[in-house]
Amino acid sequence: MSADGQNPRTPNLRTLAQEQADRPLTAYARDYTDGEATGWHHHGRAQLLYATRGVMRVATREYNFTVPPGRALWVPAAMPHAVAVEGPLAMRALFFREDAAVLGEGRALVLAVSPLLRELILAACAEPLEWDVQGRGGHLAALIAEEVARAPQLPFGLPAPRDARLRRLADALAADPGRDWTLEEWAQRCGGSARTLARLFQAETGMGFARWRQALRLTEAAALLAGGATPARAAAAVGYASAPAFGAAFRAAFGLTPGEARLIRPGSSP
Known part of the structure; x- marks a missing residue:
């Protein structure tokens, strides 16, 4: 951020x-x-x-x-x-x-x-x-x-990378979580090699790039659902082409389905 x-x-x-x-x-x-x-x-x-x-x-x-x-x-x-x-x-x-x-x-x-x-x-x-x-x-x-x-x-916290190249990548993904670039493509944009970025992700966040990106996407989807977006719209916005895959990943991360998360409004029970 x-x-x-x-x-x-x-x-x-x-x-x-x-x-x-x-x-x-x-x-x-x-x-x-x-x-x-x-x-x-x-x-x-x-x-x-x-x-x-x-x-x-x-x-x-x-x-x-x-x-x-x-x-x-x-x-x-x-x-x-x-x-x-x-x-x-x-x-x-x-x-x-x-x-x-x-x-x-x-x-x-x-x-x-x-x-x-x-x-x-x-x-x-x-x-x-x-x-x-x-x-x-x-x-x-x-x-x-x-x-x-x-x-x-x-579990809504996402480990924050410290390296300047990783921060540029993280900011770009937060702005467009559905972007499906490979780590090689991100390396060309942010500097360094894909191998270097992969090593830094693991060292600084305790996660591989793919896992970290999934966590970011699910967190962004949770925010969209809280704002009233449908599960299908939230899934598409963060790069999930398959609604069942999105639902399974969301439930594994947060312990509730996207539909249940959407029903939570300020002042309602989780």
């Missing part, structure tokens, strides 16, 4: 008012327009990023995430990341103080958002910054922590 030329190794530290409030959990709401990008940055508190509308594309040093509606991304404190926006995006974020961070794995995670958790996130956004610890705000925060801790984790 492009990060506007910034180096993810030297991200900006951003501190919002929500992170300075003396509360275990605070909420932040912002709407983005098509084409906006945050650049590489990090926060002092852990975040839960959720979009009520639109698809979030979030890069970390190790993974790229495509997060459709009905899903959320847990970003640990101090983790460098960059958000790119495609189409209108309504983001609702929660900040967790260190003593209230309910997911301590130290890695970014995509979570399924239950109808209850969605409504809790929206309710938290309507609370004042210094909400009443003994009142409604305190009850919301306690219930949010419970719901986030028990939310199912989903």
